[in-house]
Amino acid sequence: MTRGIGLAVAWFALIGCIVFLLAPLVVTVGVSLSPSPVFQLPQGEISWRWYERLGRLDGLLDSVLLSLQIAAFATAVSLVLGTMAAIAVVRGTFPGRETLATFLVSPLMLPGLVIGIAMLQCFRALGLRDALPSLLIAHVIVVLPFVMRTLTAGLSLFDFSLLDAARTLGLSYPKAVIRVMVPVLAPSFITGGLFGFLASLDNYPISIFLTDVYHRTLPIQLLQYLGESPDPTVAAVSTLIIAMTALLLIVGDRLVGLNRMAGV
Amino acid sequence: MEAHLDIAGVGKRFRQTVVLEDLSLAMRKGEFVSLLGPSGCGKTTLLRILAGLLSPDGGRLHLAGRDIGRLPPHRRNIGVVFQNYALFPHLTVFDNVAFGLRARGTPREEIAPRVRRLLDMVRLGPMASRAIAQLSGGQQQRVAMARALAVNPELILLDEPLSALDRKLRETMQVELRQLLRELGMTAVFVTHDQEEALALSDRIAVMNAGRIEQLATPAEIYARPASPFVLDFVGQSTALHGEVVEAGDGRLSVQTAYGVLRAQGHFAKRARVLVAVRPERIAPRPAPDAEWTGIDLPLAAQTFLGSRRLLHGHLGGGDRAIVELPAETEISGDMLPISWRITDTLVFPAPDVAE
Numbered sequence: 376m377t378r379g380i381g382l383a384v385a386w387f388a389l390i391g392c393i394v395f396l397l398a399p400l401v402v403t404v405g406v407s408l409s410p411s412p413v414f415q416l417p418q419g420e421i422s423w424r425w426y427e428r429l430g431r432l433d434g435l436l437d438s439v440l441l442s443l444q445i446a447a448f449a450t451a452v453s454l455v456l457g458t459m460a461a462i463a464v465v466r467g468t469f470p471g472r473e474t475l476a477t478f479l480v481s482p483l484m485l486p487g488l489v490i491g492i493a494m495l496q497c498f499r500a501l502g503l504r505d506a507l508p509s510l511l512i513a514h515v516i517v518v519l520p521f522v523m524r525t526l527t528a529g530l531s532l533f534d535f536s537l538l539d540a541a542r543t544l545g546l547s548y549p550k551a552v553i554r555v556m557v558p559v560l561a562p563s564f565i566t567g568g569l570f571g572f573l574a575s576l577d578n579y580p581i582s583i584f585l586t587d588v589y590h591r592t593l594p595i596q597l598l599q600y601l602g603e604s605p606d607p608t609v610a611a612v613s614t615l616i617i618a619m620t621a622l623l624l625i626v627g628d629r630l631v632g633l634n635r636m637a638g639v
Numbered sequence: 640m641e642a643h644l645d646i647a648g649v650g651k652r653f654r655q656t657v658v659l660e661d662l663s664l665a666m667r668k669g670e671f672v673s674l675l676g677p678s679g680c681g682k683t684t685l686l687r688i689l690a691g692l693l694s695p696d697g698g699r700l701h702l703a704g705r706d707i708g709r710l711p712p713h714r715r716n717i718g719v720v721f722q723n724y725a726l727f728p729h730l731t732v733f734d735n736v737a738f739g740l741r742a743r744g745t746p747r748e749e750i751a752p753r754v755r756r757l758l759d760m761v762r763l764g765p766m767a768s769r770a771i772a773q774l775s776g777g778q779q780q781r782v783a784m785a786r787a788l789a790v791n792p793e794l795i796l797l798d799e800p801l802s803a804l805d806r807k808l809r810e811t812m813q814v815e816l817r818q819l820l821r822e823l824g825m826t827a828v829f830v831t832h833d834q835e836e837a838l839a840l841s842d843r844i845a846v847m848n849a850g851r852i853e854q855l856a857t858p859a860e861i862y863a864r865p866a867s868p869f870v871l872d873f874v875g876q877s878t879a880l881h882g883e884v885v886e887a888g889d890g891r892l893s894v895q896t897a898y899g900v901l902r903a904q905g906h907f908a909k910r911a912r913v914l915v916a917v918r919p920e921r922i923a924p925r926p927a928p929d930a931e932w933t934g935i936d937l938p939l940a941a942q943t944f945l946g947s948r949r950l951l952h953g954h955l956g957g958g959d960r961a962i963v964e965l966p967a968e969t970e971i972s973g974d975m976l977p978i979s980w981r982i983t984d985t986l987v988f989p990a991p992d993v994a995e
């Protein structure tokens with residue numbers, strides 16, 4: 376009897392969570408398809424007018440491209456740096472490597488705002504005033520922890536004698552890494568890279584300190600639109616982002632398996 | 640005749656600990672040599688140095704007339720079967736075996752037939768397209784063999800390749816492995832800490848202890864004529880009694896032990912501390928019948944029944960031990976057994992330091 380009630384509560388909570396998580400997405404997609412110029416769910420009739428407006432929106436395409444470029448760059452750099460750092464942390468015998476490992480994933484735990492302010496001050500102190508390099512560097516810091524986290528997990532299970540085997544079979548060390556370690560760790564690379572990429576694309580609190588008029592990342596641009604002309608164009612953009620994310624996750628799932636991606 | 644593999648004066652230390660000490664070993668082409676020794680004596684370290692995965696502090700390495708000491712692993716043409724097999728989990732059985740051929744840029748049309756031939760040799764032909772995770776331990780071991788042999792190496796190194804298998808399977812695999820290597824005329828260094836395995840498979844055994852080779856000889860010689868108390872102890876079982884030489888001359892000795900005076904052969908000074916030993920199957924359950932024999936009265940402690948034979952364990956103190964092997968049907972009564980053996984079967988060593 377009590378067990379039945381417990382189960383019912385659990386089910387209720389689960390459904391509640393799902394609704395709670397999905398509702399904003401559904402509303403966003405709905406609003407983007409509504410002909411009404413205010414935020415409103417479509418009343419019967421569906422319209423693509425906000426999507427048509429996207430092309431004419433000033434600076435939107437630029438910000439999308441900028442964000443994609445930054446995310447791609449930061450992800451690529453993080454994958455290389457993160458792999459090397461993870462190898463050092465997992466294989467090294469130097470003192471303080473635990474601390475180092477925690478330090479390298481710490482940006483995940485710090486408020487973005489803090490990191491943003493810190494980076495701004497740091498860049499200023501170093502005399503770096505250009506928005507683009509600042510953004511690129513800052514986003515490496517956004518992506519790196521994701522890569523570090525999945526790669527240290529992956530590497531701690533990686534059997535390094537595989538590299539020895541590949542070398543005795545005729546590959547030089549660098550080739551052995553590329554032909555054996557990279558494919559074996561592919562799930563970690565894909566997972567870490569994917570989540571890192573999305574985090575960079577999505578980042579607002581750090582970017583906001585580093586942008587200038589010519590370099591606005593997508594989230595910043597969107598927020599500005601929302602402030603200037605709050606019409607459902609923003610919802611249309613969001614819907615496209617949701618679609619892209621879903622696509623990436625599906626690809627990731629095909630390659631790695633969603634469970635494993637969420638797990639590490 | 641020039642040695643196929645020549646290891647000369649190789650040493651290795653990690654920080655202060657000396658792991659290999661001025662180690663030399665020469666092997667003929669096609670020879671099967673086991674490195675036998677306790678855990679931590681440096682067997683794997685020596686293999687890694689041979690494979691080029693670890694650089695020695697000094698010494699020279701020659702393989703097939705080539706100085707390989709400075710070559711990286713991928714240019715040495717040495718196959719390695721790793722203790723955990725180190726098979727590539729992302730590749731099929733076929734691709735694992737083909738890995739070395741591809742790494743060397745072997746033409747595509749030569750790869751498939753060669754891989755098939757090797758898989759047939761290790762009886763894995765039908766498994767070519769399996770994933771590694773779908774194989775049993777014994778099958779994985781055979782893939783590792785095939786992969787190492789596929790590139791036709793000058794030398795194959797095997798690091799306890801059978802230790803992960805259960806006893807029954809291990810015995811079958813031993814025979815198979817030996818046959819395969821013999822068919823190919825492959826020179827092999829085989830690491831094991833299982834003395835029976837070493838005795839069963841090897842042309843010669845190098846018994847290692849604390850980074851040195853204590854004895855390098857055929858299995859029969861190692862067993863019958865161990866060069867040191869360590870080898871005596873590590874390979875096979877033995878009765879071993881401490882004593883003091885009380886009479887010496889003409890290569891004949893009398894040794895006073897806690898269980899009486901034993902006669903033996905050897906050249907030792909009077910008063911020298913020695914260890915007198917004999918292998919269990921050399922012992923007869925009776926008093927010494929004539930002057931060619933010598934023996935003691937053995938207080939019995941326990942028996943182990945082994946099917947066709949039985950082992951009797953003596954109840955001795957003070958670092959002495961006794962073990963007698965008899966046919967299973969031998970009747971033993973009482974807790975005292977007179978035992979004796981031929982003087983020519985007696986082994987005498989300078990007594991090892993008390994610390995041992």
Ligand SMILES: Nc1ncnc2c1ncn2[C@@H]1O[C@H](COP(=O)(O)OP(=O)(O)OP(=O)(O)O)[C@@H](O)[C@H]1O
Nearest residue numbers: 653656658676677678679680681682683684685832
């Ligand atoms: N990288 C290393 N750093 C420090 N010491 C090491 C290192 N590798 C091995 N050793 C030490 O060298 C000694 C020999 O090791 P090795 O692995 O060669 O032993 P082994 O004979 O193969 O033993 P086992 O039968 O257990 O495999 C050991 O005492 C080990 O602790």
Ligand SMILES: [Mg+2]
Nearest residue numbers: 682683684798
């Ligand atoms: Mg070892």
